Amino acid sequence: MESKEENIINWVRDYSRGELCENSKKALESFLNESRENKALFNHYRRLYANGRSIGFLNQLNEEKAWKQIQSSLSKSKIKTRKLHIWLPYAAAVAIIAIVSTILIKQHSSKIDFSKDYNFEQLAQQGDISATITLADGSRIKLVENEKQLISEKDGTQIAKDSLNNISYTPNTTSSEKLLFNAIDVPRGGEFSLTLSDGTKVWLNADTKFRYPVKFSSSRREVYLTGEAYFEVAHNKQAPFVVNSHDAKVKVLGTSFNVSAYDDQEFIATTLVEGxxxxxxxxxxxxxxxxxxxxxxxxxxxxxxxxxDTHLYTSWVNGVYEFENMELEYIMTQLGRWYDVKFFFTEEKFKHIRFTGAFEKENSFEYALNLIERVADVDFAIKGKLVVVGRE
Known part of the structure; x- marks a missing residue:
């Protein structure tokens, strides 16, 4: 008799290939209707399979133990799920992570108790994650989460924020050609999107600063980015769209692309989806x-x-972080921005452990850590305001 895990693996495989028979389809529908946890579990492994990631490793696990751990990670309990020792041969990608209190942690790393049940949720997203807009006159206005707001610029431009945290600009057609700039500051743990005066759509990731004209000139559209943003640029042959990030410039006429240019990373990455x-x-x-x-x-x-695979670098726009062949240091940096936490690695070797997986932003911080724990053979603990990565 097949276990639940084996059923899920077979369903995901057949569903992805379009080979799900009628009996299996009914069984899958029944399984998905049983609980929210079942739906989350199936969708998680479907995303992994769709991006060429192996889920066959589940067959190597103790089935009863694995199922209990998966259920635990999907629940809201604070019981720490123990790791499963699996070696996965993934290739590396390089990034930089900024950590505070390094000397203090090094001196006391041997005293860190990785077996303790820590409240990771309490540590994550404790601060205010509302974005702030700076108007042309320098005044700063807090953009209230999930509430509508209407703001007027001094040239008469109307700035409307909807309940889904998207801003749109309606320029005053009689305003002068003089450029007035706005800036949006999205804190760690936050996210935002906006539609510029030309119709260009911009999604801003956590810990991002974005400066742009209230109304573009007739010959040039130029914006300034520190952090990460995804652009769907409105086509205009007469006015190129230019994204400035540190020393780099990305010039387009109309296209979709992602730019990652955080202050604390040594590289600027531009990923082109179309155009x-x-x-x-x-x-x-x-x-x-x-x-x-x-x-x-x-x-x-x-x-x-x-x-x-451009999807790996743009999935965050849809509330998902997907990783393939990436080092743990890079992944912790990304999750740190998303959940507004800082990480510290007790040893250099833990930074270079390779990981493939996916997290939805609606998943809890503890869910993400539990998944990494099981696959990457590491443990997590809390020291002060840091999440410590090591091994028990």
Whole structure:
């Protein structure tokens, strides 16, 4: 008799291939209707399978123990789920993580109790995650979560915020050509989206600063980014759209792309979904095609280009972080921004553990840690305001 885990694996495989027979379809529908946890579990593994990730490793696990751990991670209980020792041969990707109190943690890392049941949810997202908009006159207005707001610029432009945290601009047609700038500051743990005066749509990730004109000039559209944003640029042959990020410039006419340019990472990555963009770095220019990513290392004029799965770098727009062949250090940096926490690694080797997986933003912080624990063979603890990554 097949276990529940084996059923899920078979359903995911057949569903993804379009080979689900009528009996299996009914069984799957019944399973999904049983509980929210069942739906979350099926969708999680379906995402992994759809992106070429192996779920066959579940067959190696003790079935009863695995099922209990999966259920535990989906529940709201604070019981710590223990890791499963599995080795997964994933390739690496490099990133930088900024951690405070390093010396203090190093001195006391041997005293950290990884077996303790920590309240990770209490640590995550304790602060205010509301974004702030700075108007042309320098006044700052808090953008209240899930509430409608109407703001007027001094040139008569109307700035409307809806209950879904999206801002749109309605320019005053009689205003002068003088550029007035607004800026949105999205804190760690927050997110925001806006529609610029030309119809361009922008999604802003956590810990991002974005500066832009209230109304663009007739010949040029230029914005400034520190952090991460996804753009769907309105086409305009007469007015190129330029994203400035540190030393890099991304120039487009109309296209969809992602730019990651955080202050605490040494690289600027531009991922093109459709259309074409020109990447300019300290005078060096390269044209990017869909399905490719350019990487610029700050202070160097080279531009590296490689083919990538663009979904991995843009899924955050839909509330999902997907990782494939990525080092734990990079993943912790991303999750740290999303949940507004800081991480510290007790040993260098833990930074380079490789991981493939996916998290929805609606999942709890503890859910994400439990999943990493099971797959990556690490433990988590709390020291002060830091989440410590190590091994028991």
């Amino acid at each position: 074409s963009v020109q990447v300019n770095n300290l005078g060096n220019k390269k044209l990017l095609q869909p399905g490719y990513q350019s990487t610029i290392y700050r202070g160097r004029d080279e531009i590296e280009i490689q083919g990538v």
